[in-house]
Amino acid sequence: MKTPAIAGLILASFALFSPACSQAGINLENTRVVLAAPSKEASLVIKNSATEDLMFQAWIESADKSEDVPFAITPVLKRLAGEQQQVLRILYSGKGLPTDKESLYWLNVREVPQKSREENTLQIAVQQRLKLFYRPAGLPGKVTEAPQQLKWRLLAKDGKPYLEVTNPSAFHLSFAAITLRMGSKGFTAPIDMVAPAATTQVEMAELPNGVQANSLKVELEVIGDFGGILKYDGAISG
Known part of the structure; x- marks a missing residue:
């Protein structure tokens, strides 16, 4: 699954005087995700810190921009109620990646701007990008070493x-x-x-x-x- 990554996408309605600016509500529980074999699934908690509902979109892309991404993610697009949270599940297909070293992918989460109730409002689509590591079982040594x-x-x-x-x-x-x-x-x-x-x-x-x-x-x-x-x-x- 692949969606064009346009970090910092700005959808704006400009006013001549003192425009208001909507605030992003998406917070992610971690700064990176490690999917360690033999597990074929990892998760990330997404929180909506705003009081109003919002939409978020999530996708995974390879570090080298290739089309082959052996992961699925769910949900891909979701409305999240104000001050609520959602578990994002990352699923590995179980094949295609090296077994003698870690592989790096990117997990993207973008807040989809909602239609503003006010005029002269600047709406910002905030995108967060996290490292997603696939760690095969049986690697020599420990990551802390x-x-x-x-x-x-x-x-x-x-x-x-x-x-x-x-x-x-x-x-x-x-x-x-x-x-x-x-x-x-x-x-x-x-x-x-x-x-x-x-x-x-x-x-x-x-x-x-x-x-x-x-x-x-x-x-x-x-x-x-x-x-x-x-x-x-x-x-x-x-």
């Missing part, structure tokens, strides 16, 4: 310093923050996530040229399965 397996290197390209990270684990690792610490100074590395068996490189523009790897250490803030922040330290090589 994977950050300690990361391999960090300091590289130079065209005279500029780069940070390289390799993830040998079978798990996706998402970061709230990555900091290279040099004494009392910290340098932020703009890496949001690293996939299983993948390597990512980013330029560290603020890092002084010629800095030695042994003068640095890596401080990680990793986002856990339930959205909490887990802190780790890492060693860096040149």
Whole structure:
């Protein structure tokens, strides 16, 4: 099932003076969903924090924009009463995904704007996008141990310093923050996530040229399965 994702879609009726703006009511229980085998189902609670009824639409899309999505979702379109909640069910077909590493998909939930009762009202369709991980059974190690397996290197390209990270684990690792610490100074590395068996490189523009790897250490803030922040330290090589 695939629906065009237009994040931040705005449906507006503009007034010359002081337009009102409708407020979004959709709240999601979690910031990510993990469907862990052998289970073939996961769920997400959607809450309507507004006092009035609203509609929401939900769909799943692949990270690489391919058409093949081995998941179903229910309900796809639903009216949700004010201050009520709905369980969104994600169902896996049971085939088609790798069994030796996690797979990443995107779960989209969009609030469908209702017709305003007032004139000169700006209506905003708020869309939220969450990571959906499919985790096969029997993967080696634990997801909480994977950050300690990361391999960090300091590289130079065209005279500029780069940070390289390799993830040998079978798990996706998402970061709230990555900091290279040099004494009392910290340098932020703009890496949001690293996939299983993948390597990512980013330029560290603020890092002084010629800095030695042994003068640095890596401080990680990793986002856990339930959205909490887990802190780790890492060693860096040149």
